[in-house]
Amino acid sequence: MRKITLSFPLTAISAVLLLAGCSMYSYPNYSVALCKVERPEDAKQQFGETKIVSFNDENLTKYTFEDEHIQILWYMTMYSLHFVLTNKSQHSIKIPWDDMVYVDIYGKTGRIMHSGVKYIDRNNTQPASVVPKGTSLSDLVMPTDNVYYVSGQYGGWRESPLLPRYSSQEEIQSSGVVGKSIKVLFPIQIENVTNEYTFEFCIDGATVGQ
Numbered sequence: 001m002r003k004i005t006l007s008f009p010l011t012a013i014s015a016v017l018l019l020a021g022c023s024m025y026s027y028p029n030y031s032v033a034l035c036k037v038e039r040p041e042d043a044k045q046q047f048g049e050t051k052i053v054s055f056n057d058e059n060l061t062k063y064t065f066e067d068e069h070i071q072i073l074w075y076m077t078m079y080s081l082h083f084v085l086t087n088k089s090q091h092s093i094k095i096p097w098d099d100m101v102y103v104d105i106y107g108k109t110g111r112i113m114h115s116g117v118k119y120i121d122r123n124n125t126q127p128a129s130v131v132p133k134g135t136s137l138s139d140l141v142m143p144t145d146n147v148y149y150v151s152g153q154y155g156g157w158r159e160s161p162l163l164p165r166y167s168s169q170e171e172i173q174s175s176g177v178v179g180k181s182i183k184v185l186f187p188i189q190i191e192n193v194t195n196e197y198t199f200e201f202c203i204d205g206a207t208v209g210q
Contacts, residue, residue, distance in 0.1 A: 026165065026166065026167065026208045027078060027161060027163075027165050028163070028165075028166055028172060028206040028207055028208050029206070029207050029208075030163055030203060030205070030206050031203070031204040031205040031206070032076060032163075032201050032202065032203055032204065033201065033202050033204050034063055034065070034074065034199065034200070034201055034202075035181065035200055035201070035202035036198075036200040036202075037050065037065055037197065037198070037199055037200070038196075038197065038198040038200075039067070039195070039196075039197055040195050040196060050065065050066065050067050051064075051065075051066040051067070053066075057075075060075050060076075061075075062074065062075040063075075065199070066088075068088065068089075069087075069088055069089040069093075069190065070085060070086065070087065070088055070089070070093070070188065071085075071086040071088060072084070072085045072086070074199065076162070076201065078161045078162065079142060079146070079159045079160075079161055079162060080140045080141060080142040080162070081140065081141045081142075081162070081184060081201075082138075082139075082140045082141075083138075083139060083140070083141070084136055084137070084138045085131060085136060085137045085139075086135075086136040087131045087132065087133050087134065087135055087136070088134075089133055089190055090133055091133060091190050091191050092130055092131065092132050092133060093130070093131040093133075093188055093189065093190055094128045094129070094130050094131075094188075094189040094190075095128055095129045095130075095131070095137070095186075095187070095188060095189075096128045096187055096189060096194070097112065097113075097114055097126035097127070097128060097129070098111075098125055098126055098128075099187045099194075100112050100141070100184070100185060100186060100187060101183075101184070101185035102141065102143040102182070102183070102184055102185075103182060103183040103184075103185070104143065104162075104182055105163065105164075105177060105180040105181065105182055105203070106180075108145075110143050110144060110145045111123065111143070111144045111145075112141045112142060112143055112144060112184075113126065113142050113143075113144050113147070114126070114129075114139050114140055114141060114142070115139050115140050119147050119149075119157045122144040122147055123144060128189075141184055142159070143162070146159055146160040146161075146162070147159055147160075148160070162182060163177070163182075163203070163206075164177060166206070166208055167208070168208060169207065169208050171208075172206050172207070172208060177203055177206055178203055178204065178205055178206055179202070179203065180202075180203050181200050181201055181202040181203065182200075182201050183198055183199065183200045183201070184198070184199045184201075185197075185198050186198070186199060
């Protein structure tokens, strides 16, 4: 399967970290690739061949995965994975958010939250979204474990980035982060049948700016 590289602009991210008081650690310029997409075992017969197309937009490489029933566009930011899902089938598609799973670079699994869910409600049941045939849904995936509350005068809700911060290139090398991956188990229901797609994003490289 074709590999697509996704990079993050370092200058804007570094500015955010500086404002947050995290100047000691930089958010690396990660190179992330869509390295594998798993579908149900009989998906080739049911959903046809797959197709992936990439394009650059606003310093990000965005990419689409497509078969006969769905097209999904992905792009990654510091805190979340964004997607636009288009229903190409002749039936409505249901996305059961409570069954979606995020797997971090350490292999730890966890729940996700999506757009419109309040941080305080992140661990509650999330109603499924319905995508009628011929329509699209724009949303995001954020691990609930990455959202936390800080008490005190300057407290409030905070988010942890999807990938780690590091203080030097040597720390990146010793961490072994390059070569690891994150995954999203993305269930899609068509005519009450759940089809599990797994999107795997591999870290090909990481550099800390000076």
